[in-house]
Each structure stands twice: as structure tokens, then as C-alpha cells.
Amino acid sequence: MKKNIFAIILISILFSCKDNKETKAVNNTVIVKDTVVETAENEVVVEEEEFKKDFAILLPRTYRTYNDVNEAASLNEKWLELYEENGQYYLGKAKFKIENGYDECVGDSTKSISPENKALIFIENPELKTGKIKSLKIDKNKIWPGEKHSFTFNSQTYTLRGEGKVLSEEKVSTDDDKTEIYKKVENYKLYLTAGSTEKLLLKEASFNDTFVELLFAGDIDGDGKLDFIFGANRDYEEERVILFLSSKAENGNAVKKVSEIAVQFDC
Structure with a gap:
């Protein structure tokens, strides 16, 4: 009888210890969860306005077909091209060929734009x-943080300024x-400053083996003021170009973002 009573007491103690451990575990979980919730509630989320381009731009490259739609198919003789010849830039009627192909990575067809001139963008x-x-x-071409x-362009001074955090540096080989x-x-x-006005041109949280590059600075729209074209690839498997006029x-700003194109070529 005494043995039975001792066994019952021992079992009760074991279950009591187990319950205490589970209670502590549950309490710890609640604390962690509450901490996460509090952190999330304290975060300030800034939403950017959705960008609506004034008109389309295309690059002289290969485009994949998605859902039976290919961006390159929209290019026609009514488009213009900004091209370079002997160190000078010209705006003229688009001269190109469209070549059909196939992309093994996505298992779908492609269209490649092959320009007759050394075109930067369409x-x-x-x-x-049109003209020179x-x-x-x-x-x-790179403005680091x-x-x-x-x-200076037409007696107006323009200044590009970079901000950000540099995590590391290394020497790399170029093409x-x-x-x-x-x-x-x-x-x-x-940022871009012209006169007394400074404007935020673009911002990126991070880059994957890429960075922002100034591809062109000149008067595309003929108003005597600078326009800009930037390459802003966020990943090494992306080609992204932004046009400012x-x-x-x-x-009172010097330029406005009017068009953007981003082409993915990951596999």
C-alpha cells in the first residue's frame, strides 16, 4: 500500500514539473510574439507613388515572350532612336530588324531588336x-555615396550627389x-541640383553586383536644358534604364522621370 502511495506521489511530481516547463515555454513564446508585434507596430512604412510613364522606351536587346506578349513587337517606324555616331548623338527615325528566337531558360520564344545604328534607346x-x-x-558615370x-550645360551648373551606406569595397575587372x-x-x-533646387532622382535599398550608372546627359527634347538617361540595374540579371526629361x-524641378524599362534575363 505504501509503495502504491509513493508511486502516485512520484507521478504527480513528474506531471507537475512537465506542466511548469510547458507553461514557461508558452510564456516565452508569448513574450517573443509580443516583441515582434510591438516592433512591427513601431515601423514606419513609406509607400511610394506608383510611377506612370509618359511614353514607352525600348532597348536594343532580346526580349522574352510572356503570356503571348513580347515588348519588342511594339517597336515600329514611328518610334525614334537616340544613337551615337563618331562621338556625337542624334535623334532619328528608328532603324532596326526584329529577329525571332527561343529562350531555353523559360521555354518560350524571344524577339531581338537589332538596330542599324549604335542606338542607346528607342x-x-x-x-x-530629330537631328543632332x-x-x-x-x-x-558612377556617383558613390x-x-x-x-x-555645366548652357551656362547652367548641374550637380549629382550620392547618399547611402558603403558596406564593402573591392577591385573588379571591366569589360x-x-x-x-x-x-x-x-x-x-x-540627387540632382540645378540652381537652388535639389531633386531626388532615384533611390534603391540594395544592389546585387550592380550599381547606378549615368548613360547619357544631353538635350533630347530641345529645350536647352539637360536630360538624363540612367542605368539602374538592381540585379546582375536585370537591365533597367530610366529616362528623365x-x-x-x-x-521648379530640373527634370522629371518620364519612362522606365526593366528587362529580366535570369534562368
Whole structure:
């Protein structure tokens, strides 16, 4: 009888210990959950306005077909092209060929735009005036955080300024067999100042082996002021280009973002 009583007491103690451990575990879980909730509630989320382009742009490259739609199919002779010839830029009627192909990665058809000239971009805006484009020679195409670069166009000074956090630096080889310093950057912002007005052109939280590059600075729309084309790839398997025009600028700003294209070629 005494043995039975001792066994019952022992079992009760064991279950009591187990219940205490489970209670502690549950309490710990609640604490962690509450902490996460509090952190989420304290976060400030800033939503950007959805960008609506004024007109389309295309690049001289290969485009994949998605849901029976291919961007390259929209290109026709009514489009214009910004192209380079002997160090000078021109705006003229688009001259190109469309070549059909197949992409093994996505298992679907492709269309490639092959320009007759050395085209930088194609522009779906026939209102722009064709002819020679006054442009600047770009001697610095990357504005890293903490850097500024100024240039003058038609007696107006323009300054690009970069902000952000540099995580690391390394020497890398370029396509023309040169070496340059590549910086891994997060929370990047690029500003443009013209006169007394500074404008935020673009911002990116991070880059994957890429960075923002100035591809063109010149007067595309013929108003005597600078327009800009930036390459802003966020990933090494993306080609993204953004066009800014001065003639569309509002509220005292020097330029306005009017079009953007981003092409993915991951596998």
C-alpha cells in the first residue's frame, strides 16, 4: 500500500514539473510574439507613388515572350532612336530588324531588336525633334555615396550627389580589361541640383553586383536644358534604364522621370 502511495506521489511530481516547463515555454513564446508585434507596430512604412510613364522606351536587346506578349513587337517606324555616331548623338527615325528566337531558360520564344545604328534607346514619342543632339562627354558615370559630380550645360551648373551606406569595397575587372573599385551599397539615394533646387532622382535599398550608372546627359527634347538617361540595374540579371526629361519637369524641378524599362534575363 505504501509503495502504491509513493508511486502516485512520484507521478504527480513528474506531471507537475512537465506542466511548469510547458507553461514557461508558452510564456516565452508569448513574450517573443509580443516583441515582434510591438516592433512591427513601431515601423514606419513609406509607400511610394506608383510611377506612370509618359511614353514607352525600348532597348536594343532580346526580349522574352510572356503570356503571348513580347515588348519588342511594339517597336515600329514611328518610334525614334537616340544613337551615337563618331562621338556625337542624334535623334532619328528608328532603324532596326526584329529577329525571332527561343529562350531555353523559360521555354518560350524571344524577339531581338537589332538596330542599324549604335542606338542607346528607342523612344515612343514622335513629337521630339530629330537631328543632332547637344550632349556632354561623361567622364564619371558612377556617383558613390558621399560623392558629388558637377558639370555645366548652357551656362547652367548641374550637380549629382550620392547618399547611402558603403558596406564593402573591392577591385573588379571591366569589360574593356581595366580595373575599377566596386562598392557594395545599401539605402542609396541620388540627387540632382540645378540652381537652388535639389531633386531626388532615384533611390534603391540594395544592389546585387550592380550599381547606378549615368548613360547619357544631353538635350533630347530641345529645350536647352539637360536630360538624363540612367542605368539602374538592381540585379546582375536585370537591365533597367530610366529616362528623365527637363521639358516635363514640374514644381521648379530640373527634370522629371518620364519612362522606365526593366528587362529580366535570369534562368
